[in-house]
Amino acid sequence: MQCELCERKMADLTVHHLVPRQNTKRKKQDPGPTVDICSACHRQIHALFDNKQLAKEFNTLDKLKQQPQMQKFLAWVRKQDPDKRISVHRPT
Structure with missing residues (x-):
């Protein structure tokens, strides 16, 4: 399996809702892609982002990939061992 964001081959992947479920659940809407x-x-x-930002600004894979902080993270994480647990850091 390959991560759709960093493109590393991984044993396990998680499902990310491009529009956070919190924004669709209350309104009983389709949770979307x-x-x-x-x-x-x-x-x-x-x-990096709260659910409001994700729903409005970063609701596609392309928008996430183009965001400067994510680009920096992706460039770094692509070099990391897929079996190693990666610590993430919140911006200061």
């Missing part, structure tokens, strides 16, 4: 990503990318997304 998802992507299969590694846990490091998933944790980094949620460390």
Whole structure:
């Protein structure tokens, strides 16, 4: 399996809702599209952005890939061992 964000080959992937479920659940809307990503990318997304930002600004794979902080993280994480647990850091 390959992470749709960092493109590393991984044993396990997580499902990321491009529009956070919190924004669709209350309104009983379709939860919308998802992507299969590694846990490091998933944790980094949620460390950088709140659900409102994700719903409005970063609701596609391309928008996430183009965001400067994510680009920096992706360039770094692609070099990491897929079997190693990656620590994510919130911006200061």
